[in-house]
Amino acid sequence: MSAEHRSGCPINLSLEVFGDRWSLIILRDMIFGGRRHFRELLNGSLEGIASNILADRLKRLMELGLLTKADDPSHKQKAIYSLTEMAITLVPIMAQLGAWGRVWLPVTEELSIRAELLEKGGPPLWDQFMDELRHEHLGAPPKTPPGTPTVRQQLRAAYEEVVARKAEATVD
Amino acid sequence: MSAEHRSGCPINLSLEVFGDRWSLIILRDMIFGGRRHFRELLNGSLEGIASNILADRLKRLMELGLLTKADDPSHKQKAIYSLTEMAITLVPIMAQLGAWGRVWLPVTEELSIRAELLEKGGPPLWDQFMDELRHEHLGAPPKTPPGTPTVRQQLRAAYEEVVARKAEATVD
DNA sequence: CATTCCGCTTGCATTTTGCAATTGGTTGCA
DNA sequence: TGCAACCAATTGCAAAATGCAAGCGGAATG
Numbered sequence: 001m002s003a004e005h006r007s008g009c010p011i012n013l014s015l016e017v018f019g020d021r022w023s024l025i026i027l028r029d030m031i032f033g034g035r036r037h038f039r040e041l042l043n044g045s046l047e048g049i050a051s052n053i054l055a056d057r058l059k060r061l062m063e064l065g066l067l068t069k070a071d072d073p074s075h076k077q078k079a080i081y082s083l084t085e086m087a088i089t090l091v092p093i094m095a096q097l098g099a100w101g102r103v104w105l106p107v108t109e110e111l112s113i114r115a116e117l118l119e120k121g122g123p124p125l126w127d128q129f130m131d132e133l134r135h136e137h138l139g140a141p142p143k144t145p146p147g148t149p150t151v152r153q154q155l156r157a158a159y160e161e162v163v164a165r166k167a168e169a170t171v172d
Numbered sequence: 173m174s175a176e177h178r179s180g181c182p183i184n185l186s187l188e189v190f191g192d193r194w195s196l197i198i199l200r201d202m203i204f205g206g207r208r209h210f211r212e213l214l215n216g217s218l219e220g221i222a223s224n225i226l227a228d229r230l231k232r233l234m235e236l237g238l239l240t241k242a243d244d245p246s247h248k249q250k251a252i253y254s255l256t257e258m259a260i261t262l263v264p265i266m267a268q269l270g271a272w273g274r275v276w277l278p279v280t281e282e283l284s285i286r287a288e289l290l291e292k293g294g295p296p297l298w299d300q301f302m303d304e305l306r307h308e309h310l311g312a313p314p315k316t317p318p319g320t321p322t323v324r325q326q327l328r329a330a331y332e333e334v335v336a337r338k339a340e341a342t343v344d
Numbered sequence: 345c346a347t348t349c350c351g352c353t354t355g356c357a358t359t360t361t362g363c364a365a366t367t368g369g370t371t372g373c374a
Numbered sequence: 375t376g377c378a379a380c381c382a383a384t385t386g387c388a389a390a391a392t393g394c395a396a397g398c399g400g401a402a403t404g
Contacts, residue, residue, distance in 0.1 A: 009284075010269070010287045021392090025184060046184070050395090093265070099182075104258050107182045192360095214382090249380080
């Protein structure tokens with residue numbers, strides 16, 4: 001192991017990658033929120049990340065091999081960030097983290113419905129989602145027949161259903 | 173959500189608990205290494221945690237409900253730390269983190285054999301391990317018949333086998 | 345041609361971390 | 375009884391990370 005690493009333990013090395021308050025938040029927004037641009041990540045983040053921290057983490061995630069950056073052909077100033085295979089395979093970790101948080105922490109209903117769906121879908125749903133991300137970010141051929149609702153669409157629909165139901169309940 | 177939380181998203185809330193470089197390391201050493209005392213955690217940690225950080229994190233993990241502390245009846249100065257159910261259900265997250273790290277990060281063979289075994293065993297092995305931890309830390313009745321090798325023993329045996337094989341290879 | 349938007353960068357205050365030494369007390373052994 | 379070793383921390387201090395607000399040059403938009 002290199003001198004930069006505290007130990008060769010896989011859990012420790014994973015923590016050296018994610019052991020901060022922002023890296024996984026950024027990846028979550030890219031994976032589940034479909035965000036690809038700096039501004040989307042900056043303004044869309046529920047948690048309010050600062051621009052200097054976002055810039056630093058994007059750079060770090062690129063150096064670590066979790067993200068790549070490319071010019072947006074439609075806009076010379078825009079950069080498009082893409083997930084690598086390394087980042088896409090974080091889906092099971094995200095699912096487990098969400099499932100655990102849903103049980104033990106004070107989550108809100110509308111923000112945890114996605115975690116619930118992902119938990120119920122289990123590994124088959126995670127695999128489908130990862131295939132969709134490979135199509136979206138790596139240009140891999142889609143594996144699901146066209147017309148099938150994507151996992152992200154399903155998660156989004158469930159989220160909006162909860163929001164609508166809660167809004168209705170408020171009116172009553 | 174309370175004002176202390178950045179958002180009610182389960183992944184974010186989980187990160188607020190584990191989004192640092194030490195909390196999961198401590199829990200890893202308790203779960204997989206069977207460590208229960210301050211000194212064991214301090215000296216046994218491969219990564220070399222400082223005593224002030226360890227003290228701070230143990231306190232924090234207790235406040236969060238992941239650990240409890242009790243007097244050691246055999247030694248007035250010793251404290252015994254125990255995992256709560258909340259901490260025991262981290263086993264699947266640990267397993268996924270280990271599995272991911274094993275694939276993508278520069279792990280050493282002897283330190284990743286446990287992650288490999290845990291991955292291959294899948295949820296049934298995780299469940300058995302969690303039952304053993306409930307027995308050890310919460311006093312729950314054991315579910316496996318007496319005489320069955322524990323998961324921790326299996327993991328330890330596999331680790332030592334790799335170490336022995338590598339030592340032999342060095343001699344040749 | 346002014347405004348907005350683009351991905352950052354800068355300066356600066358606050359918080360967290362890491363290291364080494366030390367604390368007050370307990371235990372085990374001679 | 376005396377004393378070294380051990381116990382779970384705590385203290386002081388330097389260094390690093392974080393967070394906030396403002397600003398940058400350039401490009402797109404109206």
